[in-house]
Amino acid sequence: MTGYGFPRSRLVHSEPFGPFEIRHHEPDYLGGGRRGVAHPLLIDKYLLALNNSFGMFIRYFNRPSPKTPIIVNIFNTADIMAGANGGFSYLDQGDVPTICLPCGSGNTPNQLELDEAEAEVLHEMTHVFNWSARPPQLSSSQAWLWLDEALAILVEHKYGAGPQLFHQGMTHAYSLDNAHAGEFAALFASFLEFESAQGLESIFRMWDLDTFAQHPTEIIGEDIFLSCFHRFAKSIFFRPTIFHGAFARALHRMAPEVLELTADAPNLICTGTLDHLTFRSFDCRIGIEMATCVEIRLVAYEQKWDRLMASAIPVCAGKDQQIEAGLEHRLFGDDSSDMETLKIPLQDLAGEPVLRIAIVISNCGTRGDEDLLCDGTPSTQVYKEHDDAVGFELRLAAT
Secondary structure, rough: OOOOOHHHHHHHHEEOOOEEEEEOOOOOOOOOOOOOOOOOOHHHHHHHHHHHHHHHHHHHOOOOOOOOOOEEEEHHHHHHHOOOOOOEEEEEEHHHEEEEEOOOOOOOOOHHHHHHHHHHHHHHHHHHHHHHOOOOOOHHHHHHHHHHHEEEEEEEEOOOOOOOOOOOOOOOOOOOOOOOOOOHHHHHHHHHHHHHHOOOHHHHHHHHHHHOOOOOOHHHHHHHHHHHHHHHHHHHOHHHHHHOHHHHHHHHOOEEEEEEOOOOOOOEEEEEEOOEEEEEEEEEEOOOOOOEEEEEEEEEEOHHHHEEEEEEEEOOOOOOOOOOEEEEEEOOOOOHOOOOEEEEEEEEEOEEEEEEEEEEEEEEEOOOOEOOOOOOOOOOOOOOOOOEEEEEEEEEEOO
16 A cells, blocks of 8 residues: 555654664553554564564565565554554655554453454565565556455465454455455465465565566466466365365355256256456256266357356265366357367266266456556556456256
8 A cells, every 4th residue: 555644753652673663652652542552562562573574574485675674653543544443554755665553452452462463464564575576556566466465365364373364255256356356366376375386485486576577477377377267266166175274264155156957947057247367156966866967068158258267077975086077178169059068977987976066167368347558547548358248158958
């Protein structure tokens, strides 16, 4: 967050602390109610977390140091941001990083409050290190801001103490790079960490590697990024254990839509649209005893079929591991006569019955329909092509 000036004269106590300059009121300052009050235990917790997180980014993740000293203001953050109950960061004049942390009530903090204080520091320190390579006010950094917030949330939940909870609510209703998709994007960052041999360090290395890249796909590679997004969408439902604990516990909020094939309704048609970097998932339950096969056909409309990926995954009785059919099944053509029909037998090679079929459809395109030029400046000129509102029709038939 940029552009916030702070009246430093209000924070009467200032002291250097390693690469930081800490500013706050004296712990016994009671003027103005909650404003400026900070219990000594809370200040000590902030100092410990700041020192540890700085060392973690420098030594463990091998990240270049931001400009120092990093200014740390401890005060009632709602004085500047109405309704704020947490911390925030910005770049001051001269691109000096500034972290603003909540001062608390002045009462002795309990363990949960101390854990939340540590999480706040981890979150804001991630921003500070990210912004040293890609200042958020630059137009060239705009396409990276979603990943910046995703990494801050991931670091906060992975390295913070205590059971972190999601405040915004885990949802995939927004595109991955939408400003409101922070925790969904953090889940994707967690998946990237799992897929990389170097873990989270490789993502930070990508961030620091090329400051001229306009979008993360330019470094990852577009084809790799797109197939990775589809694997991520499937993993939410079939490999939840790969995600960090706090994320795994929140996945129930992203349950698939339920479809049922019955004797009275052996054929189903489901229609919808997908914006860029979103997905929909379906849990197709088989309620027909005599059926031997389920036929699946997916039709994409307009001329955007190549943005979509789809997988059908049969789930057998008594088995934890799913057999995948039509994995990475690409759609080709928006003419239904050119579409392939995927046929899934209702028993596996060992003769186990298939109880249900999971279907994941992803729009792996990366271009939104915002009224923006590539450099991020508003304009009456719009993208001629974008990847939003891709219509599809899913047809299911039990035979």
